[in-house]
Amino acid sequence: MAYVAIADRDHALHDPQTFITKYIWSQDHKVIAIQYAITAIGIGLVALGMSVLIAPAIGVPPFLLHHRP
Numbered sequence: 001m002a003y004v005a006i007a008d009r010d011h012a013l014h015d016p017q018t019f020i021t022k023y024i025w026s027q028d029h030k031v032i033a034i035q036y037a038i039t040a041i042g043i044g045l046v047a048l049g050m051s052v053l054i055a056p057a058i059g060v061p062p063f064l065l066h067h068r069p
Contacts, residue, residue, distance in 0.1 A: 023031060 023035070026032065026035075
């Protein structure tokens, strides 16, 4: 049997991975850490946006909101 370099072989060594199989259904601890970090940053940005929207409502006294001249 002659030696054939891996790059010159005709068949793939592994099944091709799609985005779903590599990043969504992964069991690799490094990919899971990336998923955790992205999720944490996303939830943090949503919470920041909600706090920016709610803070002005807390700072305005209620009698100014319903003032009718």
